[in-house]
Amino acid sequence: MKDGAQAPPVVPEVLTQYIGFLLSRMGTIAQKRFSTRLEALELTPRMWGALNVLDAAGTITQHGLCKRTGMDPSSMVATIDDLERKGLVERRAHPSDRRAYALHVTDAGRETLSEGREVVQEVQDELLAPLDEAEREQLRSLLVRLVTAAGNTP
Amino acid sequence: MKDGAQAPPVVPEVLTQYIGFLLSRMGTIAQKRFSTRLEALELTPRMWGALNVLDAAGTITQHGLCKRTGMDPSSMVATIDDLERKGLVERRAHPSDRRAYALHVTDAGRETLSEGREVVQEVQDELLAPLDEAEREQLRSLLVRLVTAAGNTP
DNA sequence: CGAAGATTGTTGATGCAGCAAACTATTTAG
DNA sequence: CTAAATAGTTTGCTGCATCAACAATCTTCG
Numbered sequence: 316m317k318d319g320a321q322a323p324p325v326v327p328e329v330l331t332q333y334i335g336f337l338l339s340r341m342g343t344i345a346q347k348r349f350s351t352r353l354e355a356l357e358l359t360p361r362m363w364g365a366l367n368v369l370d371a372a373g374t375i376t377q378h379g380l381c382k383r384t385g386m387d388p389s390s391m392v393a394t395i396d397d398l399e400r401k402g403l404v405e406r407r408a409h410p411s412d413r414r415a416y417a418l419h420v421t422d423a424g425r426e427t428l429s430e431g432r433e434v435v436q437e438v439q440d441e442l443l444a445p446l447d448e449a450e451r452e453q454l455r456s457l458l459v460r461l462v463t464a465a466g467n468t469p
Numbered sequence: 470m471k472d473g474a475q476a477p478p479v480v481p482e483v484l485t486q487y488i489g490f491l492l493s494r495m496g497t498i499a500q501k502r503f504s505t506r507l508e509a510l511e512l513t514p515r516m517w518g519a520l521n522v523l524d525a526a527g528t529i530t531q532h533g534l535c536k537r538t539g540m541d542p543s544s545m546v547a548t549i550d551d552l553e554r555k556g557l558v559e560r561r562a563h564p565s566d567r568r569a570y571a572l573h574v575t576d577a578g579r580e581t582l583s584e585g586r587e588v589v590q591e592v593q594d595e596l597l598a599p600l601d602e603a604e605r606e607q608l609r610s611l612l613v614r615l616v617t618a619a620g621n622t623p
Numbered sequence: 624c625g626a627a628g629a630t631t632g633t634t635g636a637t638g639c640a641g642c643a644a645a646c647t648a649t650t651t652a653g
Numbered sequence: 654c655t656a657a658a659t660a661g662t663t664t665g666c667t668g669c670a671t672c673a674a675c676a677a678t679c680t681t682c683g
Contacts, residue, residue, distance in 0.1 A: 326617050334596075334608060335499045335502075335593050339497075342494070342496015342499075345493045345496075347641095368481045384481070385494070386670090387669090387671065388632070388633085392633060409631095412631080435489065439487065445618040446611065453611065454608070457607070459485050461596065531661065543662075567649060569660055628681080628682105629681090630678080633677105648660085652657070
């Protein structure tokens with residue numbers, strides 16, 4: 316019966332004192348899970364993030380998306396290419412700047428968004444299974460403060 | 470004065486509701502910061518993690534390290550190579566298994582560990598600057614529970 | 624006005640980490 | 654003793670981040 320005595324794996328106690336390690340590790344795990352589940356919609360995490368921010372912004376340029384998502388401009392090109400190829404996003408002419416595109420979410424894009432939200436909710440519920448509702452909100456709030464602060468210093 | 474009206478960047482409100490996104494983003498940020506700071510000691514985050522776990526374990530095999538750190542065996546080979554080349558770790562013969570190595574931290578390795586702990590502590594303090602002591606402990610505890618649970622399900 | 628500099632989107636090159644397959648040497652199971 | 658599993662290693666593929674360079678366009682300011 317080796318399954319009963321399964322190694323106490325995955326979180327060496329030494330490292331549980333390093334919040335940085337925990338953040339980085341949990342981040343990787345989350346990313347992997349979302350990535351796997353989003354495959355069903357033929358979306359990558361980057362596409363999903365961009366689509367969400369774009370939808371919330373209404374209209375925005377690629378550069379604007381880069382600033383908000385922290386994504387590199389060159390990666391953004393590929394991401395928008397992918398989204399446009401799937402018909403979820405359109406590159407329209409920007410009304411006042413001929414260098415830039417005015418990005419728009421299509422109806423198909425909004426459809427995909429609502430499907431995606433269900434999937435994402437499921438994954439999130441799995442990841443946060445050990446926490447009750449109050450703890451989840453606590454975690455969320457702490458993370459928002461950290462990400463916000465970290466984004467304004469570097 | 471455009472610097473006063475700096476864009477409210479880095480955390481689009483849409484995404485603050487996705488704890489998965491926050492985790493993944495904060496994890497990336499943390500990793501980058503640590504990576505930068507550890508360069509002063511000529512260490513990568515992977516080397517640092519392996520060195521810590523190894524030190525805490527006393528003696529352990531590469532495979533054991535892989536299980537505990539979640540690192541890929543092929544990556545582990547390169548990581549141990551690096552640590553050994555810097556004289557921080559030794560690959561000794563395993564007493565009872567001629568396939569495996571018994572890894573040991575050298576005196577130089579312990580020296581580096583104590584230097585590294587100071588650096589890591591600094592970075593952690595910077596990252597967690599917005600949180601008071603109680604909140605940090607709260608975050609740590611929540612993350613440990615999540616990582617532990619996530620490590621036992623996949 | 625008009626030249627200099629900044630911005631937007633794009634391409635290409637580089638490097639790293641994760642993943643999987645194949646392989647050797649050795650140990651364990653049946 | 655043979656078959657299967659394990660430890661370590663090598664190699665190649667993939668995905669993503671980062672960087673430098675570039676063309677088109679906008680902005681600034683003498």
